[in-house]
Amino acid sequence: MKISQVLKDIRQHHQLTQEALAERLKVSRSAIARWESGKGIPDIGNLIAISREFDLSLDQLIKEDEHLEKKVIEDSKAKKWHYLVILYLFSILVYIGVFAYLHHIFMAGFLVSTLFMLFYELRIFIKEKIWMQKEE
Numbered sequence: 058m059k060i061s062q063v064l065k066d067i068r069q070h071h072q073l074t075q076e077a078l079a080e081r082l083k084v085s086r087s088a089i090a091r092w093e094s095g096k097g098i099p100d101i102g103n104l105i106a107i108s109r110e111f112d113l114s115l116d117q118l119i120k121e122d123e124h125l126e127k128k129v130i131e132d133s134k135a136k137k138w139h140y141l142v143i144l145y146l147f148s149i150l151v152y153i154g155v156f157a158y159l160h161h162i163f164m165a166g167f168l169v170s171t172l173f174m175l176f177y178e179l180r181i182f183i184k185e186k187i188w189m190q191k192e193e
Contacts, residue, residue, distance in 0.1 A: 060092070063118060067113075082103060082110065143175070143179065146178060147175070150171055
């Protein structure tokens with residue numbers, strides 16, 4: 058059974074409106090509507106909240122829907138990738154700073170390009186966070 062149908066069944070079983078469920082989960086009513094219509098999928102944080110709120114296991118929510126299971130796995134991999142890239146770029150900045158201090162050589166081009174990559178990656182990461190919050 059798809060997650061959209063599971064959520065709708067849970068809500069109706071507990072005699073909740075979409076607004077009441079949204080309030081209990083601290084999301085918007087439109088997020089609940091998108092989840093129930095299959096146009097959106099709750100993120101792992103919301104799945105945990107649903108699991109706790111209605112005393113369900115995450116297995117019951119995730120394993121029933123193959124699409125959701127794949128999305129949760131892909132989201133966690135993407136988040137790890139962004140953290141690694143940001144960490145790598147910060148380590149390059151530290152290296153540039155130490156090298157410039159010890160050898161009295163300032164590598165302006167390398168510093169500017171690294172800062173550009175770092176800010177671009179942070180921009181992508183932040184936009185993704187904002188997009189995920191709007192989706193909820």
